[in-house]
Amino acid sequence: MAEKEVKSIGSVKDVRKEMNRGAWTAEEDRKLAEVIEVHGAKRWKMIATTAGLNRCGKSCRLRWMNYLRPNIKRGNISDQEEDLILRLHKLLGNRWSLIAGRLPGRTDNEIKNYWNSHLSKKIKQEKQSGGSTRGCSKLQRTRVVEEVNVVEVKREDTSNGGDQCSKMSFNVDEFFDFSEEGPLNLEWVSQFLELDEGLCHPS
DNA sequence: AACGACTACAACCGCTCTGCC
DNA sequence: GGGCAGAGCGGTTGTAGTCGT
Incomplete structure (x- = not known):
């Protein structure tokens, strides 16, 4: 995609007045990186101004x-x-x-795009061909999502010292704590799959 | 070669959340 | 508690590249 990006540089830019929009140029990238190196990745409005990019803070953050x-x-x-x-x-x-x-290393935007362009279609096709990937019913899937919502609520509650997590079979804070993981540490996956299987195929 | 349809993905927009005064 | 600004998130759009005719 880098090749595509280089080709598109400047093609959309300067079309509209006031703020720069559209594809970022290599020069803009460089300026932004420099300012972030000095000030850190916070206060995006200030970063945008300091870098002299004529872009909004949001745009800088996204980039x-x-x-x-x-x-x-x-x-x-x-x-x-x-x-x-x-x-x-x-x-x-x-x-x-x-x-x-x-x-690790993947961004929400990339995953979202990947989902919209690849996986959503894949799933559609699978549904049309009558195959369910995991054999999970809709009701069971709903349960899984509800369970996760419970996890999040309980997670907040635990900060108040409450021991109300008896419903969950795994440590929520560990589950959501990515700070000490190496790249693609998949131990948590096993935990998740156990939960997944347990909910979809309760014995 | 030319053109239109389709695909992939970068970027924008609007909304919500969070923290500060 | 209310207002404001900044940050973050998910949905959507715009456009370059690719493919089929």
């Missing part, structure tokens, strides 16, 4: 988060990653940032 940030993986979503996305989407719905949080 940084999705393309300029270190350790970003681009393209080539592996089968393993695809499978994870499918499973997580089944569990979480369109909560792309949460899904992206479980895929």
